[in-house]
Amino acid sequence: xxxxxxxxxxxxxxxxxxxxxxxxxxxxxxxxxxxxxxxxxxxxxxxxxxxxxxxxxxxxxxxxxxxxxxxxxxxxxxxxxxxxxxxxxxxxxxxxxxxxxxxxxxxxxxxxxxxxxxxxxxxxxxxxxxxxxxxxxxxxxxxxxxxxxxxxxxxxxxxxxxxxxxxxxxxxxxxxxxxxxxxxxxxxxxxxxxxxxxxxxxxxxxxxxxxxxxxxxxxxxxxxxxxxxxxxxxxxxxxxxxxxxxxxxxxxxxxxxxxxxxxxxxxxxxxxxxxxxxxxxxxxxxxxxxxxxxxxxxxxxxxxxxxxxxxxxxxxxxxxxxxxxxxxxxxxxxxxxxxxxxxxxxxxxxxxxxxxxxxxxxxxxxxxxxxxxxxxxxx
Ligand SMILES: Cc1cc2nc3c(=O)[nH]c(=O)nc-3n(C[C@H](O)[C@H](O)[C@H](O)COP(=O)(O)OP(=O)(O)OC[C@H]3O[C@@H](n4cnc5c(N)ncnc54)[C@H](O)[C@@H]3O)c2cc1C
Numbered sequence: 001x002x003x004x005x006x007x008x009x010x011x012x013x014x015x016x017x018x019x020x021x022x023x024x025x026x027x028x029x030x031x032x033x034x035x036x037x038x039x040x041x042x043x044x045x046x047x048x049x050x051x052x053x054x055x056x057x058x059x060x061x062x063x064x065x066x067x068x069x070x071x072x073x074x075x076x077x078x079x080x081x082x083x084x085x086x087x088x089x090x091x092x093x094x095x096x097x098x099x100x101x102x103x104x105x106x107x108x109x110x111x112x113x114x115x116x117x118x119x120x121x122x123x124x125x126x127x128x129x130x131x132x133x134x135x136x137x138x139x140x141x142x143x144x145x146x147x148x149x150x151x152x153x154x155x156x157x158x159x160x161x162x163x164x165x166x167x168x169x170x171x172x173x174x175x176x177x178x179x180x181x182x183x184x185x186x187x188x189x190x191x192x193x194x195x196x197x198x199x200x201x202x203x204x205x206x207x208x209x210x211x212x213x214x215x216x217x218x219x220x221x222x223x224x225x226x227x228x229x230x231x232x233x234x235x236x237x238x239x240x241x242x243x244x245x246x247x248x249x250x251x252x253x254x255x256x257x258x259x260x261x262x263x264x265x266x267x268x269x270x271x272x273x274x275x276x277x278x279x280x281x282x283x284x285x286x287x288x289x290x291x292x293x294x295x296x297x298x299x300x301x302x303x304x305x306x307x308x309x310x311x312x313x314x315x316x317x318x319x320x321x322x323x324x325x326x327x328x329x330x331x332x333x334x335x336x337x338x339x340x341x342x343x344x345x346x347x348x349x350x351x352x353x354x355x356x357x358x359x360x361x362x363x364x365x366x367x368x369x370x371x372x373x374x375x376x377x378x379x
Pocket of ligand 1: 124127130156206365366368369370373
C-alpha cells in the first residue's frame with residue numbers, strides 16, 4: 001500500500017534474479033523434497049553459483065559483499081515462492097556472519113569460501129533435549145585436554161542437522177580463574193569420531209527441512225576450532241540476535257502477503273449462493289483487514305531494516321517485529337485457509353502447506369513468549 005523504502009535498479013535486478021531462481025529452479029523440485037524430507041544437495045551449489053549463500057560476506061572470502069537489504073529481498077522472495085526447504089539461505093548467512101565476525105583469519109579462509117559456494121552445509125546447534133529458551137541451562141560441555149577440547153552432550157531440533165558438514169555448537173567451558181561454567185562457541189566438523197546424527201525428526205510442517213538430534217560422545221576437536229573468545233559465547237550470540245529476528249519477521253510478512261494473494265484469487269473464482277465467495281461482505285472485510293495488517297507489518301519491518309542499516313535497531317524493536325509479524329502470519333494463513341473451505345484442508349492445496357509451515361515461526365529463533373519478555377523489559 002505504501003511505497004517500499006529500499007528501491008534501486010540494482011535491487012530490482014537482484015529481486016528478478018532470485019525470483020526466477022526460486023520459481024524456475026527450486027519450486028518445481030519442492031514437492032519432491034517435501035515427500036523425501038530433505039532438499040537436494042545440488043541446489044546448494046546452484047545457489048552458491050548465483051552468489052546467494054553468503055550475500056553479505058566480503059568478496060575476498062567468496063561472498064557477494066552486499067549489504068543486508070539484499071538479504072531482506074532474498075528472504076522475501078524465498079517466502080513468496082513458498083520454498084520453505086531453502087531457508088538454509090538464512091542459516092548460511094547466520095553461520096557465515098559468526099565466522100566472519102568472531103573467527104580467526106585462518107577460520108575465515110578455511111570455511112567461508114566453502115560455505116559461499118555451497119560445498120558444505122552448515123548448522124547452528126544451540127537447543128538441547130532439556131532446554132531451548134533458557135540457553136544458560138545447556139549442559140553440553142567441552143573440557144580442555146592438551147591442544148584439544150573434548151565435547152560431551154546432545155543437541156536437538158537442529159535444522160539441516162542430518163545433511164550438515166559443519167556445526168557451530170553452543171556449549172559450556174570452565175573458566176579456570178573463576179571456577180564458573182560459561183558459554184562458548186565451537187566449530188565442529190560432522191565427521192569427527194564420536195559425533196553422531198540422529199534419525200530425521202517427523203514434524204508437522206517445513207517437511208523438506210531435515211531436523212535431527214546430535215550426540216557428542218568424547219568428540220575431540222583442536223583448540224583452533226574455538227570460535228571467538230572462550231566464555232564469550234553468549235555475548236557473541238547476542239550481537240547477531242536482532243538481525244536474526246528481523247530475518248524471521250521479513251519472510252513472515254511476505255508469506256502472509258502470498259497467502260492473501262492466493263486467497264483473493266481463489267475466492268474470486270469460487271462461487272456460493274450465486275456469487276463469488278469474495279463478494280460476501282463478511283469475506284470482503286476479512287480480506288481488507290488482512291491487507292491492512294500486512295501493509296502495517298511491512299512498514300514496520302521496512303523501518304526495522306532501515307534502522308539496522310543506520311545502526312539504530314533496538315533489541316525490543318527486533319523482538320516486537322518477530323513477535324507481531326509471526327502472529328500476523330499465523331492469523332492470516334488460518335483465515336485464508338478458512339476462506340478456501342474444505343479445499344483448504346487438502347494436502348495439495350498451497351494454503352494448507354503455508355498453514356503448516358507458518359506455525360513454527362512463533363516457536364523458533366526465540367519463542368514469542370520470550371519476545372514478549374524482551375519487549376516488556378523496555379516498558
Ligand atoms: C522446525 C524447528 C527448527 C529449529 N531449528 C533449530 C536450529 O537450527 N538450531 C537450534 O539450536 N534450535 C533450533 N530449533 C529449536 C528452537 O529454537 C526451540 O524449540 C525454541 O527455542 C524453544 O525451545 P524449547 O523447544 O526447548 O521450548 P522451551 O524453552 O521448553 O519452552 C516451552 C514453552 O515455555 C515457554 N517459556 C519458556 N521460557 C519462558 C519464559 N521466561 N516466560 C514465558 N514463557 C516461557 C516457551 O515460550 C514455550 O511456550 C528449532 C525448532 C524447530 C521446531
